[in-house]
Amino acid sequence: MLKKLFQSFRSPSRRTQHKRSTPEVLNSSQHSLQKAQFSRYAVNIVERLQNAGYQAYLVGGCVRDMLLNITPKDFDVATSATPEQIRAEFRNARIIGRRFKLVHIHFGREIIEVATFRANHPQDEDEDSNQSSRNESGRILRDNVYGTLEDDAQRRDFTINALYYDPVSERILDYANGVHDIRNRLVRLIGDPTQRYQEDPVRMLRAVRFAAKLDFGIEKHTVAPIRKLAPMLREIPSARLFEEVLKLFLSGYAADTFEMLVDLQLFDPLFPASFEALEHNPTYTHTLISEALINTDLRIQQNKPVTPAFLFAALLWPALPGRVLHLQARGMPPIPAMQEAAHELISEQCQRIAIPKRFTLPIREIWDMQERLPRRSGKRADLLLDNPRFRAGYDFLLLRENAGEQTEGLGEWWTDYQDANDAGRRDMIRDLGSKDDATGSGPRKRRRSTAGKRKRSAGSDE
Ligand code: ATP
Numbered sequence: 380m381l382k383k384l385f386q387s388f389r390s391p392s393r394r395t396q397h398k399r400s401t402p403e404v405l406n407s408s409q410h411s412l413q414k415a416q417f418s419r420y421a422v423n424i425v426e427r428l429q430n431a432g433y434q435a436y437l438v439g440g441c442v443r444d445m446l447l448n449i450t451p452k453d454f455d456v457a458t459s460a461t462p463e464q465i466r467a468e469f470r471n472a473r474i475i476g477r478r479f480k481l482v483h484i485h486f487g488r489e490i491i492e493v494a495t496f497r498a499n500h501p502q503d504e505d506e507d508s509n510q511s512s513r514n515e516s517g518r519i520l521r522d523n524v525y526g527t528l529e530d531d532a533q534r535r536d537f538t539i540n541a542l543y544y545d546p547v548s549e550r551i552l553d554y555a556n557g558v559h560d561i562r563n564r565l566v567r568l569i570g571d572p573t574q575r576y577q578e579d580p581v582r583m584l585r586a587v588r589f590a591a592k593l594d595f596g597i598e599k600h601t602v603a604p605i606r607k608l609a610p611m612l613r614e615i616p617s618a619r620l621f622e623e624v625l626k627l628f629l630s631g632y633a634a635d636t637f638e639m640l641v642d643l644q645l646f647d648p649l650f651p652a653s654f655e656a657l658e659h660n661p662t663y664t665h666t667l668i669s670e671a672l673i674n675t676d677l678r679i680q681q682n683k684p685v686t687p688a689f690l691f692a693a694l695l696w697p698a699l700p701g702r703v704l705h706l707q708a709r710g711m712p713p714i715p716a717m718q719e720a721a722h723e724l725i726s727e728q729c730q731r732i733a734i735p736k737r738f739t740l741p742i743r744e745i746w747d748m749q750e751r752l753p754r755r756s757g758k759r760a761d762l763l764l765d766n767p768r769f770r771a772g773y774d775f776l777l778l779r780e781n782a783g784e785q786t787e788g789l790g791e792w793w794t795d796y797q798d799a800n801d802a803g804r805r806d807m808i809r810d811l812g813s814k815d816d817a818t819g820s821g822p823r824k825r826r827r828s829t830a831g832k833r834k835r836s837a838g839s840d841e
């Protein structure tokens with residue numbers, strides 16, 4: 380299919396050709412894009428900007444995804460107009476600015492992001508300046524310089540993201556041989572990979588994200604510096620990493636993404652405690668995290684809601700037992716040790732990835748639930764069923780069992796209990812008899828340490 384789409388496009392012969400100042404121009408007979416496939420609001424914006432005398436194109440993910448027959452997440456427009464000039468053209472436009480001023484144009488629930496062409500900061504220019512836009516490792520701290528269309532293409536991250544589509548002339552401008560890389564299914568950085576990662580280490584995560592989402596390979600020069608530069612992710616503000624991690628794990632390709640992150644040593648700087656657990660107890664940790672991610676991907680495929688809290692609860696859970704045991708060894712009783720370990724683990728993790736309170740609270744609740752699910756006597760089981768976190772807690776219990784934790788059939792018991800009628804439930808509680816630990820301080824811990832012993836004696840991990 381792709382072959383047919385690009386049959387008239389000649390592939391470049393030299394590797395250096397992925398950076399050029401004149402674009403390859405593909406007219407409408409040389410590519411498969413059709414104006415009608417794009418958001419009519421986005422097309423409208425481009426037309427209006429062009430009529431007002433500016434350059435304007437659809438750009439980035441939407442062009443890339445359309446060429447691959449994937450429905451784009453959103454539609455981005457790039458233009459020579461400044462944010463103020465864009466706002467002057469559209470009543471429904473709002474300037475927003477964090478790292479860079481952008482314009483959001485609102486059409487009901489659809490928002491089209493319009494960005495002014497911008498350039499990379501030339502490195503030399505900053506060297507003598509007190510107001511350097513880079514830090515000593517080359518990371519760009521501010522990048523707010525407007526530029527030409529050519530500059531804009533060169534400052535983008537990957538060749539496949541630097542394609543500009545003009546819906547008026549129906550031509551694609553390709554400055555970086557992105558069409559070639561789409562055809563060959565390759566994620567390739569524009570420019571020198573080491574320098575581009577030093578400018579913005581998040582590009583390492585983006586390489587993984589696009590490779591997983593598009594099922595592309597990462598070109599060998601693009602992948603080569605990643606393992607060495609991965610620790611640079613520690614310098615990225617934790618709030619930005621939170622956003623990036625959500626994109627990594629909530630885009631429907633989390634399981635593949637996780638494998639790639641581990642392989643490229645990018646998981647360690649993001650989740651140091653979980654990485655340690657992965658080293659210590661690889662089979663169990665890997666299974667638990669992968670299962671959680673496979674479930675997440677499935678739910679997204681089925682359009683079911685997913686909560687970041689469940690995801691983070693699973694990513695961090697394997698790091699808990701070691702900490703609990705450590706605190707207990709220092710004389711802390713099991714329940715306070717568990718509480719303290721959970722608290723410490725989450726606050727350490729938040730220094731890397733700023734998980735907001737609205738998610739850290741539910742993480743704690745899902746974990747607390749693990750302690751309460753074994754204690755079912757009297758009215759406890761029914762009270763738990765009524766708890767708004769029951770479902771998440773129960774799903775989490777099944778996840779732990781799937782990863783090999785021994786819970787003496789607790790998951791199955793809860794499955795049956797939910798299905799049973801009132802009389803059945805009364806019988807189930809009565810049958811618990813002395814098996815249930817009404818005081819509740821022990822079973823979870825005992826069971827988890829049994830699970831640990833089982834794993835060790837099976838020799839699977841050590
Ligand atoms: P998707 O929206 O499907 O996740 P996208 O390619 O549109 O993918 P965005 O994060 O929306 O990704 O960014 C839009 C465009 O901005 C990208 O296609 C890329 O050209 C550019 N871009 C984004 N982040 C960076 C970065 N860190 N460095 C360089 N260019 C970037």
Ligand code: MG
Binds near residue numbers: 455
């Ligand atoms: Mg996008």
